[in-house]
Amino acid sequence: MIKINGVPLSRQPQAVSVSYNALAAETSGRNAKGQMLIDRVAIKAKLELKWGGLTAAEAAGILSAISGVFISVTYDDLKAGAPKTITCYTGDPQMEVSHKLANGQYYYKSLSVSLIEQ
DSSP states (O other): OOEETTEEOSSOOSEEEEEEEEEEOTTOEEOTTSOEEOOEEEEEEEEEEEEEEEEHHHHHHHHHHTOSSSEEEEEEETTTTEEEEEEEEEOOOEEEEEEEOTTSOEEEEEEEEEEEEO
16 A cells, blocks of 8 residues: 555555665776676665556546655555655656546546655
């Protein structure tokens, strides 16, 4: 279950993928012998969230929940084997409009966003 700022999303994503990105110090690189030297400074999580079949109100609710510059995100971390809370910033949300409903509202085929650990 995904929580944003301690509150479960009203509509949970259909798909969540997590990657762990190793960050290296600027001093990392290859030496004169061609060997790679890495000074790892941190490993940060990146969550890719995807939804399908959203009403305009559902899409607006998700966008509102992730609108802060930095947000608290709780997710099920497989490495820890338990829920973990991290501070994230968001990538650019991507939405695909499916069609316009009779009431003038749009229906969204998909919405996806990356949440990247600070």
